Amino acid sequence: MAPGAAPPEPVTLRTLDGLALEAELRAPAEPWAAAVLTHPHPQFGGTMRSIVPGALFAALPDAGVAALRFNFRGVGASQGVHDDGRGERDDVVAALDVVHPIAEGLPIVVAGWSFGADVALAVADERIDAWVAVAPPLRRDDVVAARDPRRKTLIVAEHDQFRPPASARDLVADWVNTTMEVVAGADHYFVGRTDRVVELCLAAVRAAQA
Numbered sequence: 001m002a003p004g005a006a007p008p009e010p011v012t013l014r015t016l017d018g019l020a021l022e023a024e025l026r027a028p029a030e031p032w033a034a035a036v037l038t039h040p041h042p043q044f045g046g047t048m049r050s051i052v053p054g055a056l057f058a059a060l061p062d063a064g065v066a067a068l069r070f071n072f073r074g075v076g077a078s079q080g081v082h083d084d085g086r087g088e089r090d091d092v093v094a095a096l097d098v099v100h101p102i103a104e105g106l107p108i109v110v111a112g113w114s115f116g117a118d119v120a121l122a123v124a125d126e127r128i129d130a131w132v133a134v135a136p137p138l139r140r141d142d143v144v145a146a147r148d149p150r151r152k153t154l155i156v157a158e159h160d161q162f163r164p165p166a167s168a169r170d171l172v173a174d175w176v177n178t179t180m181e182v183v184a185g186a187d188h189y190f191v192g193r194t195d196r197v198v199e200l201c202l203a204a205v206r207a208a209q210a
Helices: 051-059 087-102 115-121 165-171 194-207
Strands: 009-014 020-026 033-038 065-070 108-113 130-134 151-157 178-183
Touching: 009 065, 009 087, 020 087, 033 051, 033 087, 033 115, 033 194, 051 065, 051 108, 051 194, 065 087, 087 108, 087 115, 108 115, 108 194, 115 130, 130 194, 151 165, 151 194, 165 178, 178 194
Parallel strands: 033 065, 033 108, 108 130, 130 151, 151 178
Antiparallel strands: 009 020, 020 065
């Protein structure tokens, strides 16, 4: 653990519709940015401890970025039931409610993987400075971030089984202020390639400072 990096701290998020959500926060003593991490589809086993949010939660605070990961409604100890990405947008807002006071004046990035990436891109909260979408399926019709002038970075696996790079590139061709990075040799799950995801995510967080 890098100097100043903190161990995980249990946190409870409170949603606008009255749910309590399970979360963990790691905040360096002097962060230079903050990230809210969202997890893959809960109906396919996704939780805040899944491989990509787990890797980001381990690495970002050691690099000086405060990180909060949480379980969407109905997952783990979080109250409520799965809402197909609708209520989950409020879950992201609840996470921002916790992160914003910690990172006031610093850039805040929402970084999600798979289902969590699509949910993140559907939240246009004014406190967000940038989005990082890791292997987004791009299957929602409420991607409000597409037309938003704030920075968006898509991290796509070369061999993604659900939204390969060529298809993703076509879908985001007219998005505003959007870049796409392809992780060579990876599939949707990034086994053995999470180091590259961390590297690209950190670069996107640094870019959000501009």
